[in-house]
Amino acid sequence: MKDEISEIVNVENLVYKKTPLMTDNILSYCPGCGHGTAHRITMEVLEELGIGENTIGIAPVGCSVLAYEFMNIDMQQAAHGRAPAVATGIKRTWPHKIVFTYQGDGDLAAIGTAETIHACNRGENIVIIFVNNGIYGMTGGQMAPTTLPGMKSSTSPYGRDVHIMGNPLKMTELVAELPGTRFVTRQAVHTPGNVRKAKRAIKKAFENQINFKEGVNFVEIVSNCNSGWKMTPVHSNEWMVENMFPFYPLGDIKVDGELVNK
């Protein structure tokens, strides 16, 4: 059997390898965390579109604050919640560069709500990649605006009480209502099929920007947080399907500026 494998393993038979637009740094994310996958497909898209040299990415504050250690392009790190404003500053002064933010739910839907809403409302020609895992991961698993009703976290130890802390915020549906958004979609990266679909969505988002199609391209990726949810990676994805997807249904919400009527 050994020689058979060595026969297969050679350059002509290569079908999948790490993109050069990901650095060689070991990812700081927990085992099985969707951030790594989301990083990877984003960089694969930039490679396939040949725009790595013309793209500037913005990392948030949160688990993906260190995105610039893993994304092999010019990157900026923005203050918590301010990435859409930082992106606006770059895109307005470098209109021919490709600009995207990569943010978590605490960053985009809590402290950065105003920046998110207004960048979308101004129709900035940027891509926003929004990883929603229903929790603040970096700081140790606190409740986020996207935490589900009854969902436990270190700041909702008895489960999120909607009467006290309100309901989960569906930022993606909110921004889809704004005329300034062009493409709004919600994806996931927990199965091969979903990863491929998410990658196609991210590619479409960047193609819109490359072709100067006005408006924000907003890609939410519902993801797991096995450390914060205190589950194994495999179990966290199962839990995500059963609990997160009913509240955050996958699929395109707005395409080419038109809401997709369900």
Added chain:
Amino acid sequence: MGELKLMKGNEAIAEAAIRAGVDAYFGYPITPQSEVIEYLMAEKPYETTGMVVLQAESEIAAINMVYGAAASGKKVMTSSSSPGISLKQEGISYMAGAELPCLIANVVRGGPGLGTIQPSQADYFQATKGGGHGDYHLIVLAPASVQEMADFVSKGFDLAFKYRAPVMILSDGLIGQMMEKVILSEHTPRWTDEEIIKISPWATTGKPATRERNIITSLDLDSYRQEQHNIHLQKKYKEIRENEVEYEEYMCEDAEYLYVAYGSSARIAQKAIQLGRDKGIKAGLLRPITLYPFPSEAIRRLSQQVKGILSLELSAGQMIEDIRLSVDCQMKVEHFGRMGGVIHSPAEALQALEEKIIGG
């Protein structure tokens, strides 16, 4: 010779920005400085020099737009007034940490809180001691005329790019709102993309295959590296202190008493000095033009020839601390200043000198 115009201080900053080849201005309305963005919107410099003018949803968003553009090597600025500048402090600290050149104008109004819309100088500590978190300093320029409001835009950017650091113009509502003659300099063209990449090779302009990626961040979870970064910043501030101090002396040659005052208080002090000399009181003025770096040596030198120093500030007294430090508290240094947006008169300034220094 530049163009002579009669303008408000706020308008002079805006016009000077267009002429200095600024790439973008991100602002937000707040009295007493809304004329800056209003003037820029009316001038539509996007159609002439290509300068972007954008009104943000908040001062926080505006300063972070400045962050993004500055980190990409562009010449960018914002302006606001006291409460708005407080909102920008986090962004300013990030830019000091990430070493981003930019210009921030603060047209100060009375505080604290919503305070008033009248002039004040009560943001001195915030501007010179660092209103944000961490060990950092802004280079702080204090204009005392509409002419200096215009001149300090290009001066500010020169310093910002020389030291890769944010620079603040610390003005006040009086200088922002009053009209004076101003000579406006010729147009300097905006930098081309190639010039930007040459001038700021560290900037995020898109990573070609020929270099490593540029990362603009103020974060380093390795505290030993972060300490090295802080040591580097402190070296920069030391260099700034050694090379960039600027001040002006007025009637100090035979002065027996000294006013130290900047911005509008300096103009009031000059009048008080004239009134005093009519009564045989020989006082002079040292006017700091850079509040950071503070002109300590000049004050120390002048203190040898005078019997006392009065710090004239539209505040409860903040710069007075730096004056006392300059003379190691070895001589009489007192403060006088109206607050809450009330402007002290030259007569009051003279009376304060008589009571607190001469009589005291």
Added chain:
Amino acid sequence: MAKFKGAIIVDIDRCKGCELCVGACPHDVIGMATEVNIKGYKYAFMAHPESCVGCANCAVVCPDGVITVYRKKIEN
């Protein structure tokens, strides 16, 4: 339909033992090693290499991008 023979190379020391690839493989090729890698994680490996067809499902779902996939057409 042409038959394919595949093989994967796992960068053992970068694998974090999350096991997402195990379930992603349509032919149950991947298992978790009994020993641990340099970081103390049980790493993924081809438990049944003969069943691999090189579909890359495992690599596509791997958050740390540690799997490289090869595939060869087999003339039967």
